[in-house]
Every structure is written in C-alpha cells, then in structure tokens.
Amino acid sequence: MFQDDMLSSATSSPASSVYSPASSSGAWVQELSHDQQSVRLIGLLYQCSAEVAAGSFDRANLCLEHITQLASLDAPHALQRLAAVFADALSRKLLNLVPGISSALLSLANSADAHLIPVARRHMFDVLPFLKLAYLTTNHAILEAMEGERFVHVVDFSGPAANPVQWIALFHAFRSRREGPPHLRITAVHDSKEFLATMATVLSKEAEAFDIPFQFNAVEAKLDEMDFDALRHDLGVRSGEALAVSVVLQLHRLLAVDDGRRHAAAGCLTPLQIIARSSPRSFGELLERELNTRLQLSPDAPVVSSLSPNSPAVTAPHATPKLGSFLSSVRSLSPKIMVMMEQEANHNGGAFQERFDEALNYYASLFDCLQRSSAPAAERARVERVVLGEEIRGVVACEGAERVERHERARQWAARMEAGGMERVGLSYSGAMEARKLLQSCGWAGPYEVRHDSGGHALLFCWHKRPLYAVSAWRPATSCRHHHARS
Numbered sequence: 001m002f003q004d005d006m007l008s009s010a011t012s013s014p015a016s017s018v019y020s021p022a023s024s025s026g027a028w029v030q031e032l033s034h035d036q037q038s039v040r041l042i043g044l045l046y047q048c049s050a051e052v053a054a055g056s057f058d059r060a061n062l063c064l065e066h067i068t069q070l071a072s073l074d075a076p077h078a079l080q081r082l083a084a085v086f087a088d089a090l091s092r093k094l095l096n097l098v099p100g101i102s103s104a105l106l107s108l109a110n111s112a113d114a115h116l117i118p119v120a121r122r123h124m125f126d127v128l129p130f131l132k133l134a135y136l137t138t139n140h141a142i143l144e145a146m147e148g149e150r151f152v153h154v155v156d157f158s159g160p161a162a163n164p165v166q167w168i169a170l171f172h173a174f175r176s177r178r179e180g181p182p183h184l185r186i187t188a189v190h191d192s193k194e195f196l197a198t199m200a201t202v203l204s205k206e207a208e209a210f211d212i213p214f215q216f217n218a219v220e221a222k223l224d225e226m227d228f229d230a231l232r233h234d235l236g237v238r239s240g241e242a243l244a245v246s247v248v249l250q251l252h253r254l255l256a257v258d259d260g261r262r263h264a265a266a267g268c269l270t271p272l273q274i275i276a277r278s279s280p281r282s283f284g285e286l287l288e289r290e291l292n293t294r295l296q297l298s299p300d301a302p303v304v305s306s307l308s309p310n311s312p313a314v315t316a317p318h319a320t321p322k323l324g325s326f327l328s329s330v331r332s333l334s335p336k337i338m339v340m341m342e343q344e345a346n347h348n349g350g351a352f353q354e355r356f357d358e359a360l361n362y363y364a365s366l367f368d369c370l371q372r373s374s375a376p377a378a379e380r381a382r383v384e385r386v387v388l389g390e391e392i393r394g395v396v397a398c399e400g401a402e403r404v405e406r407h408e409r410a411r412q413w414a415a416r417m418e419a420g421g422m423e424r425v426g427l428s429y430s431g432a433m434e435a436r437k438l439l440q441s442c443g444w445a446g447p448y449e450v451r452h453d454s455g456g457h458a459l460l461f462c463w464h465k466r467p468l469y470a471v472s473a474w475r476p477a478t479s480c481r482h483h484h485a486r487s
Contacts, residue, residue, distance in 0.1 A: 034077075041070045041083050048090055049356040057094060064091060073385060078371035081381075082364055085389045089396035096397065117160070118195070120386035125163060127375035127383065129444045130469050133435050133461050134248055134341040135166035140431035141473045142244045143173050145337035149242040152182040155235055155335075157189050157223050158248035164202045166246075171210045181210070187217040187235050189226070196220060224253040224322060224404065228329040237333050245330060245338040251413075252342060254323040255406040320416075327420030331476040337425055338474045343407035344460060344467040347395045359395045363388060365463050372447070410458040410470040417474050424457045425473035432459055 048063035064087055071083035125131045146152050154170070156162050167186055174181040186203065190196050196218035207214030217236050226234065237243060330338060345362040349355050366388055370380045394405030408416075414424070435450040449462040453470070460467040 037070055038077075038079055041067065041079060044070070045083055045086055045360060046357070048087075049353055049360075052090055052093060053351075053353045053356075060090070060094060064094075073381070078367040079364070081384055082360075082367045085363075085384065085392050086360060086396065088389070089393045092393060092397035116382060116386045117390075120382040121160060123375065123379040124383045124387050125165075127373045127379060128369055129439060129442065129448055130461050131161065131163070131248070132438060132442075133450065133459075134469065134471055135163065135169060136438055137427060137431050137435055137459055137471050138246050138248070138339040138341070139166065139170045139173055140434055141337055141339050141425070141427055142170065142246070143177075144428060144431075145244060145425070146182065146242055148179065149336075150182050151185075151241045152244065153185045153187065153237065153241040154244045154246065155187045155189070156246050157250055158246060159190050159223055159250050161248040161250065161341075162188060162190060162195075162199070164199045164206075167203055168206050171206055171212055175210050175212060181212045183213040185215045185217060185241065187219060189219045189221055189223060191220060191222045193218075193220050223247075223250050223326075224256070228322075228325045231329040232333060235333075243333055243335040245333075245335045246340075247338070248341045249343070251323070251326075251340055252348070252406045252408065253404045254326055255320045255348060255408070256322070256401050256404045257320060323416060324420055327417070327422060331421050334476060336475060338422070339471065340413070340474070341469060341471045342410070342413060344409055344470040345407045346409055346412065348406040348408050348412075355395055359392060362468070363392055365466050365468060369447075369463050369468075410453055410460070410472060413470075413472065414455075414457070417472075418477075421477050422474040423477040425475050426457055427452070427459050427471065427473055435459065435461075 044063050044067050048060050048067065051057070051060035051063060067083055067087045071080045071087060073081055073084045075081050075084070142154065152174075154167070156167070171181070171184075174184065184207070188196060188199055190199075200216040200218060203216055204214065219234055221234075231237075343362070346358050347355055347362070349358070367384060370383060373380065375383075391405050394403060395407075398404075417424075432450055432452065436445070439445045439448050439450065447464050449465065451460055451462065452458070453460055453467075458470045458472040461469040461471075
C-alpha cells in the first residue's frame with residue numbers, strides 16, 4: 001500500500017514546495033529518486049485539487065503539467081497510474097469550462113471506451129474478491145429469508161454489476177435445501193437487451209440441469225431512469241410469492257440531484273481559438289494543450305459554485321427524491337429481504353476538496369489491490385482505466401445531476417434507509433464465515449478480510465484493514481408492513 005508516512009509527508013509539504021513554476025521542461029524529474037517522485041506526485045495531486053477548488057486555473061494547469069511528467073497510464077507503479085487517472089479527471093473538470101468542445105471531445109472519448117466496459121467488469125470480477133463476496137453473502141441472506149417458501153421471486157437491480165454466476169450459485173443453494181428447491185422466478189433490470197437475452201439463456205439451461213422450476217423476466221431499463229410508480233407492474237410482482245431484492249453498486253445513483261449548478265463560461269477561450277492553437281495527435285495530447293491555454297474565469301465573473309469548497313453537502317434523505325420514491329415503491333411490494341452492496345466511502349460531500357481527498361485515498365487502495373493481484377497487465381489496465389476510471393471521473397469531474405457516483409458509507413446508508421421506512425436485517429455469522437472460507441479457498445486470506453461493522457449489522461470487505469465495500473440487508477419497517485397489509 002502507499003505508505004502513510006509518504007502521504008503525510010506530501011500533504012504536510014508547504015504549497016510553495018509543491019507548486020514550483022520553474023523547471024517545466026521535465027529535466028527535474030530525472031533528479032528525483034523513486035520515493036521522491038512518489039511524494040512529489042501525491043503532493044501535486046492534492047495541490048492541483050486545491051487550486052481547482054479555489055478557481056486558480058493557471059496554477060491548476062501547471063500542476064497538471066508536472067503530474068503528466070511523473071505519471072502515466074502505462075507506468076509500472078500503481079501510484080503513477082492512479083495519478084494519471086486522477087489527472088484525467090481533473091483535466092475534464094477544467095475542460096468543462098468550455099461546454100461545446102468539452103461535450104464533443106469527451107463524448108467521443110467515452111464512446112471509444114464503451115465497448116470495453118463489459119469486458120473490464122468481467123476482469124474485475126475475476127481478479128478481485130469483492131463481487132464474489134457480495135454475491136455469496138447476498139445469496140446466503142436470501143436463502144435464510146426464504147426458508148420454507150415454495151414460491152420465490154428475486155429481483156436483481158444490479159444492472160452493470162449483475163452476473164448470472166450469482167444466481168447459478170443460488171440454484172445450487174436452493175437445490176440443497178431439505179425441502180427441495182422452490183419455484184423460482186428471477187427478474188433482472190438491465191439496459192442491455194443483449195445482456196438480458198444471454199442471462200435468460202444461461203439461467204434457463206442451468207435451472208433445467210438442476211431440475212428447478214424456473215422463470216426469467218427481463219426488464220430493459222436503468223434503475224435511475226425507471227418509473228417507480230409502475231414498479232409492481234414492470235417487475236410482474238404476484239401475490240403468493242416471497243420477494244427478495246438485490247442491488248449491487250447501484251443505489252448511490254439514486255442520490256444524484258439536479259442542483260442547478262452550471263459552469264460559468266465568461267472569459268473562456270472559444271472552441272475555435274483552442275482548436276487553432278492545437279494540432280493534437282491524441283486525445284491525451286489535446287487535453288494537455290487545452291490546459292496549456294490557461295483557461296480562466298473573467299475577473300468580473302462570479303466564483304463557480306460547483307468548484308467552491310464551501311458548497312453545502314447533499315446528505316439529508318429528503319434531498320434525494322429518487323431514492324425516497326424507490327424505497328416507497330419497494331416497501332409497497334413487501335419484500336422479505338432487500339440486500340444492497342455499496343462502496344464504503346464518502347464521495348457525496350458537496351465540497352470538491354473533501355470528495356477529492358476521500359477518493360484519492362479510497363482508489364489508492366483499490367489500485368494497490370490490483371497491483372498485488374495475479375491479473376495479467378492488460379486485464380488490470382482495463383479495470384483501472386475503464387471501471388475505476390469511470391468512477392473516479394464521476395466523483396471528481398462531474399456536478400449536479402451528472403454526478404451519479406455518490407458513494408456513501410454504511411452508517412450514512414443506514415440513516416437513509418431508516419428514513420425511507422426500512423429496518424435492518426442482521427447478516428448472520430454463518431454468512432460471514434462462508435465469505436471467509438471463500439477468501440481462504442481462493443488464496444485471498446491475509447490482506448483481504450471480512451468483518452461486521454461496529455453495530456454488527458453490515459458486512460465490510462476490507463483490504464489491509466481498510467473497508468472498501470459494505471453489504472447490508474433490509475426489509476420494510478414493522479409499521480410500514482402493517483400499513484401495507486391493511487391497504
């Protein structure tokens with residue numbers, strides 16, 4: 001992992017030692033040892049984020065220029081690759097000051113990576129234990145909640161994080177029940193018709209092989225774009241079925257709100273001026289040259305609210321109507337259990353600097369996991385650039401309704417869920433033991449750890465003692481269940 005003393009050394013360095021306008025040629029890099037480069041790189045990242053938050057775009061631009069001399073997506077060290085991804089996110093945040101060219105360039109770049117996302121997600125499932133642990137603990141909780149039930153309906157809201165492997169494992173578990181498997185129906189919500197068709201084929205074949213009565217229902221949609229008032233109809237929920245809900249790494253998208261923030265563009269160079277000064281050979285070079293034009297706000301323009309470090313945090317449950325609407329609709333379906341997995345991090349603060357600092361430390365741990373894995377370099381690179389890179393850009397570069405990567409910690413989610421009329425379902429000790437056995441059987445025990453949170457309700461998946469993901473289980477609160485029963 002990145003050493004704590006290295007981080008503290010970088011963050012405690014005076015600004016003047018980090019921001020040094022001289023030596024922009026890059027010769028200074030050769031004079032530094034590897035450890036010195038690492039300390040300098042961390043310091044530059046923190047300094048750059050502070051300059052962006054303060055609206056000091058000339059200084060942010062120079063920090064980025066220095067970062068690019070120390071960091072690379074193809075570098076052998078995780079810190080250098082991490083810095084390159086964060087530099088890209090910071091560049092995008094500055095590039096958003098020119099909406100026209102920003103939309104054109106970034107849409108092209110994003111579309112170029114779109115076809116790699118499913119492959120990169122499969123790589124992440126293969127090389128890191130977190131999704132495997134989530135599927136295992138979710139299935140264990142569902143199995144316990146469905147004891148004695150003959151008709152079971154599981155709704156999978158996991159979207160891009162969904163994997164048929166999870167439900168094949170559930171087939172195994174149900175088949176070993178003393179009373180035999182139930183009549184099982186799985187409804188999957190995903191925006192890819194191709195993925196849903198493949199999932200239907202795979203699960204139907206497996207169910208037939210296990211001799212399990214099975215039905216698959218496909219809903220082509222994104223969770224955050226669904227009409228929750230029509231949820232019962234869209235999911236085909238029937239009376240007489242015991243309902244379970246699974247949501248992996250998706251609920252945070254329901255926290256996004258359109259807070260009316262817009263980037264001020266007064267005083268910025270026009271797209272034509274920027275293009276006239278550039279003859280780029282690559283997207284990365286264009287970003288660098290774009291920043292070298294030293295975009296800045298007009299002296300008369302107001303401070304950009306989205307970059308202000310004093311922007312209010314959006315944390316109150318009532319500030320996220322999408323989540324409230326979703327939970328209300330879920331409660332009306334009376335599920336026996338709802339299991340959720342989320343990143344164990346606070347990336348939803350209103351202050352940009354706070355989000356950046358938290359994200360840099362959080363994703364440093366994930367990059368370290370990948371660095372120490374046995375993944376081939378090409379697979380590791382796809383996970384870093386496509387999956388984690390997309391999340392980092394969402395946390396750092398976006399604002400308002402576009403900032404959908406609003407991760408929160410388990411205790412924050414607990415407050416939201418309880419405010420939404422849900423109550424906790426404790427995850428059993430046996431479920432935690434099964435997760436630990438998985439780590440041991442795959443050779444992951446040691447740096448990876450599964451433990452309960454301080455309240456004993458959620459399961460935390462950790463790397464070197466640091467929680468990175470959390471799984472918790474919920475059901476409609478008793479008062480809500482009685483209300484829906486009467487209605």
